Amino acid sequence: MKRKHRRLVLVLAILAAVMVSTALVLLAFRDSLVFFYGPTEAMAQQIPEGRRFRLGGLVEQGSVLRDSDGLGIRFRITDLNQQVAVNYRGSLPDLFREGQGVVAEGSWTAANLFTATTILAKHDENYMPKEVAESLKNSGKWRGAETGKAE
Amino acid sequence: MGNYFASFSDFITMTPYGAYIWSAYGIVMVVTLGLLVSSQIRLKRAIKKRGSP
Amino acid sequence: MKQFTNPKTIVKWAELLQPVAGLMAAILIMVGLYYALINSPADYQQGQAVRIMYIHVPFAWLATMVYGIMAVVSAVGLIWQHPLAHLACRSAAPLGAVFTALCLVTGSIWGQPMWGTWWVWDARLTSVLVLFFIYLGYLSLVRAFDNPLKGEKLAAILVLVGSVNLPIIKFSVDWWHSLHQPASVMRLGKPTIALPMLIPLLLMVVGYMSFFVYLWLMNFRAAVMERKNYLKEINRPQME
Numbered sequence: 001m002k003r004k005h006r007r008l009v010l011v012l013a014i015l016a017a018v019m020v021s022t023a024l025v026l027l028a029f030r031d032s033l034v035f036f037y038g039p040t041e042a043m044a045q046q047i048p049e050g051r052r053f054r055l056g057g058l059v060e061q062g063s064v065l066r067d068s069d070g071l072g073i074r075f076r077i078t079d080l081n082q083q084v085a086v087n088y089r090g091s092l093p094d095l096f097r098e099g100q101g102v103v104a105e106g107s108w109t110a111a112n113l114f115t116a117t118t119i120l121a122k123h124d125e126n127y128m129p130k131e132v133a134e135s136l137k138n139s140g141k142w143r144g145a146e147t148g149k150a151e
Numbered sequence: 152m153g154n155y156f157a158s159f160s161d162f163i164t165m166t167p168y169g170a171y172i173w174s175a176y177g178i179v180m181v182v183t184l185g186l187l188v189s190s191q192i193r194l195k196r197a198i199k200k201r202g203s204p
Numbered sequence: 205m206k207q208f209t210n211p212k213t214i215v216k217w218a219e220l221l222q223p224v225a226g227l228m229a230a231i232l233i234m235v236g237l238y239y240a241l242i243n244s245p246a247d248y249q250q251g252q253a254v255r256i257m258y259i260h261v262p263f264a265w266l267a268t269m270v271y272g273i274m275a276v277v278s279a280v281g282l283i284w285q286h287p288l289a290h291l292a293c294r295s296a297a298p299l300g301a302v303f304t305a306l307c308l309v310t311g312s313i314w315g316q317p318m319w320g321t322w323w324v325w326d327a328r329l330t331s332v333l334v335l336f337f338i339y340l341g342y343l344s345l346v347r348a349f350d351n352p353l354k355g356e357k358l359a360a361i362l363v364l365v366g367s368v369n370l371p372i373i374k375f376s377v378d379w380w381h382s383l384h385q386p387a388s389v390m391r392l393g394k395p396t397i398a399l400p401m402l403i404p405l406l407l408m409v410v411g412y413m414s415f416f417v418y419l420w421l422m423n424f425r426a427a428v429m430e431r432k433n434y435l436k437e438i439n440r441p442q443m444e
Contacts (some may be wrong), residue, residue, distance in 0.1 A: 005284045015364060022368045034381045035326035056381060093320025095249060099270060103383055120320045125388040128398035129245035155245055162242070168317055174254050176241070179259045179264045179306055183233075183415070186302060190422045196349040197426040200433060 036103045038079040042114075049108045055084060056103040056122065064098055077102060077114070088116040095121035211288050213416045216430055225418040232411030239404035243432075247401070256314040258404045262412040263307035267335060268370055270300035270416065274342075275367040280359035289423075290356035291431060293363065294346050295423035301339035301417055308332060319383060327376035328384035329370060338366040352434065 026033065036056030039047060047053055055077055063076040063083075071090070075098075076083045086104055096102060101122030109115040128136075165172050170201040208214075238259035247254035274293045281289030311329070312322045323329065342359050350354035377386045389395045395402060 004283060011279060011282055011364065014361075018365050018368050022372075026372070030380070033327050033379075035383050036381050038381070055205065064414075091320075093318065094251075094253075095318050096320075100249070112383065118320075120324070120383060121318060122383055123249060123318060123385055125385045125391075126396045127247050127250075127257070127401050129400060130248040131245075132398050133248035155243065165255070168251065168253040171313050171317050172252060175256050175310045176237075178309060178313075179263075182302060182306060186299070186419055190419045190426075192292060194422050194426040197429040201429050 011031070012130040039077055039082040039084045040079055042084065043082055043112075047108060049110075052107050053107065054103055054105045055086070055114055055116075056101070058085075059096070059098050059100055059102050061098050077104065084112060084114050086114045086116055087118055090117075092119055095123050100124075206379060209286060211428075214288055215425065218425050222418060222421040222425070225414045225421065229411055229415035229418050232407050232414060236404055236407030236411045239407055244400050244404050245398075250318060253314065257401075258408045260307065260310040261405060262313055263303045263310065264332070265390075265409060266412060266416055267300060267304040267307050267332065268373055269338075269413070270296050270303060271335065271363075271367065272370060274363050275370075278363040282357070282360050282364070288428065289414065289429045290353075290360060292420075292424055293360060294356060295427050296420050297339060297342050297346070299419055299423070301336065301343060301410075302337040303416070304332065304336040304339060306402065308336065324383050326367050326384060327380045328373070328382050331373045331376050335366075335369055335373060336368065338362070342366075352431075358417045 007126060009018050024066075036054035037058050039055065042053070042055050056079040060076040060078040065074045068074065073092070074085065074125045076085050078084075086106075087109070088104065088106075096119060101124060103120040103122055104114060104116035105118040105120070106114055106116035163169060209215070224232050240255055244255070244258075274296050275287045277292045277296075280286050281293065308329075311332075315324075316322050341360055345362055346352075346355045346359040349358075373384075374390075376382060377384050388397050389405070397405065
């Protein structure tokens with residue numbers, strides 16, 4: 001084997017070894033690599049009350065109720081399969097709205113009741129002017145989070 | 152002010168995100184100029200040095 | 205093949221292409237800024253804040269693209285030992301580091317009003333921060349030796365090992381739940397960005413890619429001259 005070929009094989013072997021070991025590490029830690037659990041996962045995980053975690057999904061259409069003092073808010077987070085009721089007091093990001101993605105940080109405080117201490121908005125990969133969004137909705141071609149599955 | 156802003160002040164304030172937008176563009180433009188100037192100085196220096204033995 | 209890999213030919217091409225890339229960058233970024241700031245609509249959800257995308261995405265793409273280029277030329281340098289490959293790599297590295305920093309800073313400025321936070325430790329943001337540290341690691345390693353040839357060789361190995369991070373960055377938003385949204389343009393199927401917003405985005409992306417090529421060729425030419433001087437110095441007979 002020529003020296004050049006030996007170096008080529010060596011470089012490829014090192015790359016393959018690094019890739020395989022990284023993949024194994026990522027697989028081993030995949031639970032801590034997710035930023036949040038969806039409602040279905042969060043319910044299946046049996047997380048004890050009081051332990052903090054992040055719950056993410058869509059703010060269910062029509063579920064938002066604001067307290068009369070304007071600070072407290074109640075809504076449901078859905079993954080279009082399961083829903084979790086969420087309580088929160090504090091300021092909301094500008095993108096928080098019904099039908100949009102959201103990540104709440106907090107813990108279970110009762111069966112199927114999540115009390116959040118931080119709310120982050122998650123936006124999707126769709127960008128368009130307001131007029132386009134409206135005409136898509138009017139023509140029934142809308143395929144965003146509000147009517148169907150979040151892509 | 153084009154088709155998308157009602158007035159010049161509307162353009163400047165970019166309600167309500169003007170501060171975020173202008174600071175982001177400001178940082179990028181300053182760094183862009185910095186890269187441009189520093190790279191040109193380095194090349195000029197290298198060319199000058201090549202001339203002398 | 206030999207005639208294309210001749211160092212003299214490569215430097216000549218660099219001299220020729222550099223002003224072309226510079227001119228392209230100047231025009232595209234000027235026009236791109238006009239579209240990004242003035243002649244494009246607000247987003248239906250994000251309002252005017254969508255304009256930050258036009259300077260965030262170019263640097264996000266460049267951060268990974270520059271690293272990919274560094275990985276390729278490092279492999280060429282290690283395997284075929286082309287005399288200019290490592291110089292091409294170290295000329296690109298500071299640019300890649302600065303672009304990654306700009307990606308992180310503009311992303312943070314965008315995240316605060318939209319997501320409600322400057323920073324989160326989700327898979328996308330964290331893997332890009334790791335990329336930034338790999339750039340810094342390369343830059344310090346490549347300068348750590350008295351003999352630059354030795355430093356370049358070791359640093360090239362670091363670049364190759366670190367390239368495992370590139371697919372992690374790209375697919376982090378698909379593999380794990382993250383706060384960052386999935387890809388809008390570099391995806392299977394049509395882009396999910398409306399045309400009047402795609403125009404400023406692509407202008408800025410191609411503009412800054414040309415800007416990178418311009419700076420890279422300029423740094424590369426300077427590095428070649430500096431290397432020639434250095435080799436002349438060390439080969440000069442010592443006079444005591």
